[in-house]
Amino acid sequence: EPEVTQTPSHQVTQMGQEVILRCVPISNHLYFYWYRQILGQKVEFLVSFYNNEISEKSEIFDDQFSVERPDGSNFTLKIRSTKLEDSAMYFCASVREMNTEAFFGQGTRLTVV
Amino acid sequence: GIQVEQSPPDLILQEGANSTLRCNFSDSVNNLQWFHQNPWGQLINLFYIPSGTKQNGRLSATTVATERYSLLYISSSQTTDSGVYFCAVDIPTFGRGTSLIVHP
Numbered sequence: 704e705p706e707v708t709q710t711p712s713h714q715v716t717q718m719g720q721e722v723i724l725r726c727v728p729i730s731n732h733l734y735f736y737w738y739r740q741i742l743g744q745k746v747e748f749l750v751s752f753y754n755n756e757i758s759e760k761s762e763i764f765d766d767q768f769s770v771e772r773p774d775g776s777n778f779t780l781k782i783r784s785t786k787l788e789d790s791a792m793y794f795c796a797s798v799r800e801m802n803t804e805a806f807f808g809q810g811t812r813l814t815v816v
Numbered sequence: 817g818i819q820v821e822q823s824p825p826d827l828i829l830q831e832g833a834n835s836t837l838r839c840n841f842s843d844s845v846n847n848l849q850w851f852h853q854n855p856w857g858q859l860i861n862l863f864y865i866p867s868g869t870k871q872n873g874r875l876s877a878t879t880v881a882t883e884r885y886s887l888l889y890i891s892s893s894q895t896t897d898s899g900v901y902f903c904a905v906d907i908p909t910f911g912r913g914t915s916l917i918v919h920p
């Protein structure tokens with residue numbers, strides 16, 4: 704069964720460093736999403752991506768964040784200068800078309816020290 | 817934006833008990849999904865259910881879109897059912913979840 708794959712599963716980084724979180728969505732899906740979940744809290748929307756551009760973003764998704772789909776298969780989230788409060792689980796999701804089921808990856812646990 | 821409220825926020829059960837989790841949403845939706853977040857933090861798809869009723873083993877779900885709510889039923893609960901259950905509508909909006917603990 705096709706699945707969304709995220710790497711790495713866990714990343715530890717020093718405050719101020721750049722990190723790139725990677726996702727491989729399901730191959731025939733067209734819509735891609737990043738979410739984050741701070742430990743013990745709700746799952747928060749960050750950004751959605753369609754047709755090689757951002758379609759929607761939340762207020763959390765500030766200038767420190769960027770997304771791209773560099774090669775038609777990978778979908779990446781970059782955090783330019785990490786802060787302690789960026790420590791969270793980051794989830795990638797993909798959807799084949801609007802108003803259909805979303806499939807989530809297993810998450811990347813980011814720890815900023 | 818749309819508001820999603822889940823109840824109860826916390827639930828403690830003895831193994832074998834049944835339970836009902838509720839998700840209310842503030843506006844009409846095109847999508848609704850239920851997820852189980854396991855102890856490792858993974859989000860496991862349970863149901864994609866914008867309307868109607870579905871069943872999968874001991875779990876079933878019903879969404880009444882016209883009345884803006886969905887229910888997740890867990891029958892004969894097991895300790896492995898422990899975790900957080902999230903309702904999400906129109907991806908991207910998640911509720912705050914129901915934290916379920918099932919004691920042996």
